Amino acid sequence: MGVNDRMDLAATIVLNGLTLAALYFIVASGFSLIFGLMRVVNMAHGSLYLVAGYVGYAVFEPLYDRDVWWAWYAGLAAGIAAAAIAGALMQKLLLGWMQGQELRQALVTIGVSIIAADQLLALYGGNPRQFFAPDAIFGSTQVPLVGGYPTFRLVQIGIAVAVGVSLWLLLNRTRLGMMIRAGVDDREMLGACGVNVPLVGVAVFALGAALCGIGGIIGSTAQPLAMGQDGRFLLISLVVVIVGGMGSVTGTAVGAVLVGLAEQLGQALFPTYSVILTFVIMVAVLALRPQGILGRA
Amino acid sequence: MRDRFALFALAGLALMVAAPFLLQAVLPANQAQFWTANVLGRAVVFGIIAMSLTFLATYGGFISLAQMMIAGVAGYTVAVFVEGAVPRIVGGLGYGLAIPLGVLAATVMGLVVGAISVRTRDIYLLMITLALSMGVFRFVETNIAWFNGYEGIRNVVGPELFGLGFRDPWLFYYVALGTAALLLAGVLYLVRSPFGLVLQGIRDNPRRVAALGYDVALHRIAAFGVAGFIAGCGGVLATIYNIGISPGSIGLGATVNVLIMSVIGGLGHPVGAFLGSLIFTVFDTFAANLYDRDRFNTLIGAVFLIIVLVSPDGVIGIGARLRRLLGGSKP
Numbered sequence: 001m002g003v004n005d006r007m008d009l010a011a012t013i014v015l016n017g018l019t020l021a022a023l024y025f026i027v028a029s030g031f032s033l034i035f036g037l038m039r040v041v042n043m044a045h046g047s048l049y050l051v052a053g054y055v056g057y058a059v060f061e062p063l064y065d066r067d068v069w070w071a072w073y074a075g076l077a078a079g080i081a082a083a084a085i086a087g088a089l090m091q092k093l094l095l096g097w098m099q100g101q102e103l104r105q106a107l108v109t110i111g112v113s114i115i116a117a118d119q120l121l122a123l124y125g126g127n128p129r130q131f132f133a134p135d136a137i138f139g140s141t142q143v144p145l146v147g148g149y150p151t152f153r154l155v156q157i158g159i160a161v162a163v164g165v166s167l168w169l170l171l172n173r174t175r176l177g178m179m180i181r182a183g184v185d186d187r188e189m190l191g192a193c194g195v196n197v198p199l200v201g202v203a204v205f206a207l208g209a210a211l212c213g214i215g216g217i218i219g220s221t222a223q224p225l226a227m228g229q230d231g232r233f234l235l236i237s238l239v240v241v242i243v244g245g246m247g248s249v250t251g252t253a254v255g256a257v258l259v260g261l262a263e264q265l266g267q268a269l270f271p272t273y274s275v276i277l278t279f280v281i282m283v284a285v286l287a288l289r290p291q292g293i294l295g296r297a
Numbered sequence: 298m299r300d301r302f303a304l305f306a307l308a309g310l311a312l313m314v315a316a317p318f319l320l321q322a323v324l325p326a327n328q329a330q331f332w333t334a335n336v337l338g339r340a341v342v343f344g345i346i347a348m349s350l351t352f353l354a355t356y357g358g359f360i361s362l363a364q365m366m367i368a369g370v371a372g373y374t375v376a377v378f379v380e381g382a383v384p385r386i387v388g389g390l391g392y393g394l395a396i397p398l399g400v401l402a403a404t405v406m407g408l409v410v411g412a413i414s415v416r417t418r419d420i421y422l423l424m425i426t427l428a429l430s431m432g433v434f435r436f437v438e439t440n441i442a443w444f445n446g447y448e449g450i451r452n453v454v455g456p457e458l459f460g461l462g463f464r465d466p467w468l469f470y471y472v473a474l475g476t477a478a479l480l481l482a483g484v485l486y487l488v489r490s491p492f493g494l495v496l497q498g499i500r501d502n503p504r505r506v507a508a509l510g511y512d513v514a515l516h517r518i519a520a521f522g523v524a525g526f527i528a529g530c531g532g533v534l535a536t537i538y539n540i541g542i543s544p545g546s547i548g549l550g551a552t553v554n555v556l557i558m559s560v561i562g563g564l565g566h567p568v569g570a571f572l573g574s575l576i577f578t579v580f581d582t583f584a585a586n587l588y589d590r591d592r593f594n595t596l597i598g599a600v601f602l603i604i605v606l607v608s609p610d611g612v613i614g615i616g617a618r619l620r621r622l623l624g625g626s627k628p
Contacts, residue, residue, distance in 0.1 A: 041420045094606070102420045103360060107560060107605045110553060114598030122592060231549040235431045238424050272440050279432040283413055286425065290416040 011145035013268050014261065019153040021260025022160035023219050024236050028244075029167060029252050030211030031237035034087075036247015037184050037204050039102055040095060043109040045237050046230030047116035048209045051086050052079035052216030053225040054124050060131055072134040072221070080213040087209025088202050095205075096198055099187075113230065121227055128224040131217065156218055160256075163211065168249050170207075180204055239278060243285050245295025254293055306485075306568045310478055313337070317467060334466035340571070340578040341473040342538055345480060345531030347558040347570035349524040354564040356488050357520050358500035360423050363410045365555045366430030367525050368532030369437075369547030371403035375533055376450035376542050377443065383452040383541075384445055392456035392463075400529040407525015411518040430552055438544035449543025453536050463537055473534050477571065480527050484567050487523065496520050557601045563611025572612050576600075 031045045042048075056079025063071035090112060095105050132138070133152045140148040171177040179200050182190045191197045215233070219225070236259065244255025262281055266274030285293060316337055320329040346368045353359040377386045379395040390398070414425045437444045444450070455463025463469060487493045495516050498506040507513045536542045545551065554577065562573025577597065584593035608614045 039420075041424060103423070104605060104609055106420050106423055107556075108602065110556065111598050111602030111605060114553060114557075114601065115595050118592060118594035118598065122595075231431070234549075235428060235435075238428045242424060242428060272442070273436075275432060275435040275439060279429070282425075282428060282432075286413060286416070290421075 008145055008147070009268075011143075013264050015143065015146055015149065015153075017261035017264035018257070019156050019222075019260075020264060021257045022157045023215060023222065024240055024260055025160045025253055025256035026163050026218060027212055027215035027233050028237040028240035028256055029163060029249065030208035030215070032241045032244075032247055032249070032252040033167070033211065034205060034208035035241065037180055038091075038095075038201060039100075040091075040205075041102070041106040041109070042208070043106055043234065044090065044113040044116060045212055046232070046234035047113045047120075048083045048086055048212040049216040049219065049233045050120050050225075050227075050230045051116065052083040052213035053129075053220040053229070054120055055079055055082035056213075056217045057129050057131065057220070057225065058124075064132065069134060072131060075131060076214070076217045079217040080210050083213030083216060084206040084210040087212075088206040090209075091202050091205035096201060099201075113234075117227065117230055126227055128226040129220065130224045131221040133221050152221060156222065159214070159218060163214065164249060164253055167211075171249070176200075176203065239282055241292070243282055243292060245292030248292075248294050251292055251294030306481065309568065309571070310474075313341070313474055317470060330466050333470050336578050336582055337575075338466065338470040338473055339538060340575040341470070341477050342531055342534045343555070343558060343578070344571035344574035345473075345477050345534065346528050347555050347562070347574050348477075348480065348484070348567050349527035349531065350555060350559045351562070351564055351567050351570040352484050352527060353520060353524045354559065355566060356493060356496050356500060357517065358418075359517075359520070360419075360556075360564075361410065361414075361426045361521070361524070362423060362552050362556060363426040363430045364524065364528045365552045366433045366547050367403050367406045367410065368528040368535060369433070369542065370406040371399035371529035371532035372453075372536030372542040372546070373399075373437065373444060373450070374402040375399040375536055376453045379453060381452060381454070382450050384450065386443060386445070386450065396456075396533050399533050400526060403529025403532055404522050404526045407528065408518055408522040410525070411521025414521075415514045415517055427552070430547065431549060434544055434547050434549070437547065444544075447544060449541060449545075451541035453541045455537035464540070469538070476530055476534065480530060481567055481571075484527070492516070492519070554597075557597060559611075561601060561604050561611055563613030565610045565613050569611050569613045576612065 027045070027049060030048075031042060034040055034042050034045075056075040059078035060071050060075030063074055068074075090109070094108050094112065098104050098108070133155075137152050137155045139151050141151045141154060143149045143154075169177075171180060179190065179195050180203075182193075183195075183197055183200050187197055190200075212233075216225075219229075219233070240252060240255040240259050242255075243258055244253070245251030258281060259278055262277045263274060266277040289295070317329070317333045320332050323329075324332065346364055349367070350361060350364045353361050353364075375392075375395045375398070376382050378388065378390045378398060379392060380388050380390060382388065410426060410429060413429065414422050417425055438447055440446060455469075457463065458468060458472070461468045463472070488497065495506060495511050498509075498511070499513055499516060503513050506516075535546070539546065558573035558577045559570055560573070561576055562569030562571065580597055580600065581593060584596050604611060608618065610617070
């Protein structure tokens with residue numbers, strides 16, 4: 001292999017890692033948001049990914065069969081809405097009234113995830129599905145060093161950046177963001193100021209779930225949607241957030257990039273042991289900085 | 298209160314010892330055998346694994362989701378080294394050596410998990426132990442050379458004892474029950490020892506225990522080692538029960554099942570693990586008659602959810618609550 005070929009290969013691996021990291025960031029940012037602001041470990045986060053994917057597909061499929069150009073966008077909207085509603089309901093009905101009992105809340109979400117996975121299997125069966133990206137973002141684009149590269153994967157990076165920036169703006173520059181951050185620091189005082197705190201909690205949950213919903217549709221366009229993906233994306237969210245730092249948008253981005261790159265690099269260099277690399281990173285971070293790379297102590 | 302629990306445990310043990318005979322008296326022979334091996338035997342085996350979690354939760358306040366994975370480490374170690382397993386990975390050892398080796402490997406894994414998670418508590422610990430066990434699962438599933446990947450390793454039948462195959466229903470049941478009783482007694486003894494008292498001190502207030510001069514980290518790691526040993530014993534038995542081991546037996550589902558058993562039984566006393574696993578196994582076996590053959594997960598998920606919502610201390614907690622309701626406010 002010449003030097004040029006090797007450069008090309010390295011560039012492809014890095015680009016693959018970044019596109020994967022983009023998907024991981026979108027999914028994990030929702031997990032991180034809910035954890036950071038509500039102190040809830042949402043073990044049903046992977047289920048929200050599945051809910052978005054399956055509901056989105058149910059909307060997408062008939063439209064796609066009729067060759068409507070906006071079929072994918074409709075699926076995206078439906079998936080996001082379904083996940084957001086599911087998340088809001090979970091907070092409203094189950095988690096809201098045990099605020100502060102973190103372990104119990106985690107157990108409740110585990111129960112929800114078991115039931116959700118089983119009911120989705122009953123409703124939609126075990127066959128894998130996959131969205132077809134709309135023509136505008138289908139096909140391939142020329143990238144320097146790499147050559148032709150799927151356009152949709154590049155769009156994925158764009159969406160992740162957009163999600164990250166808008167999330168940061170929302171939390172730091174809007175009234176809702178202000179209320180959310182105030183609620184983290186002192187719930188009771190925020191309530192005394194006349195803010196409906198439980199409603200803010202439901203909003204945060206819906207937002208976090210909606211982010212996972214975006215991830216669900218994007219992810220199911222890039223790779224097949226099937227049962228078992230819930231566990232995979234829950235695990236990825238956990239690792240990304242543990243590595244990057246809990247509840248920090250930038251930390252989640254750093255974690256996602258590290259995990260995405262490690263996964264692709266590992267698969268290229270030592271395929272059967274690639275999983276270990278991800279966990280070596282996690283263990284190293286835990287040993288040196290238990291709060292995560294960018295986490296607050 | 299503790300003594301009453303011990304009495305309760307003894308009565309339960311007596312009932313479990315007599316159970317195969319009682320079943321044989323009431324049910325036709327084949328059904329009695331099914332109950333002995335596939336309901337009671339299985340419940341005892343998974344109860345041991347669940348007890349390793351309950352031990353950590355009750356006396357240390359650690360909810361570890363790594364216990365099924367640690368049990369799997371024992372199972373895989375036996376399967377890799379024992380002669381007669383299919384495919385042959387290393388082989389060459391008899392069960393007399395392979396089983397202690399498996400339990401040792403699980404104990405070491407327990408210590409490793411304890412060391413990795415030593416600076417975390419509560420939900421952080423939950424997340425990290427889950428991530429660790431999923432990591433081992435993904436590794437085992439993708440590694441062909443050592444663990445035969447997705448297929449796993451078959452034909453781990455256990456040693457011959459008293460001229461009987463280990464998987465003879467009665468023999469297996471009594472070996473499992475004896476192991477469980479010994480481990481339970483060991484746990485109850487251990488928690489009254491100085492080590493156990495320090496552990497409970499750490500659960501209640503780690504800073505104070507540290508201020509008294511005890512090494513909190515070392516005690517925590519040791520507790521995970523003990524739990525690893527318990528889980529390892531259960532893992533070996535579970536592997537022989539299933540005649541082998543595959544990645545599915547340490548996957549997310551299996552991991553969560555162990556948590557479900559512990560929580561349903563109650564995290565307030567090690568006996569809860571066995572109650573929980575018995576309830577779980579009965580549900581698992583008869584879900585088909587209750588709701589829908591394939592919808593077992595919905596059923597057990599709902600039971601789990603209701604327990605968490607209504608009685609966080611499990612079936613034991615319900616019992617205590619009922620006693621308080623019926624018998625007034627006896628302490």
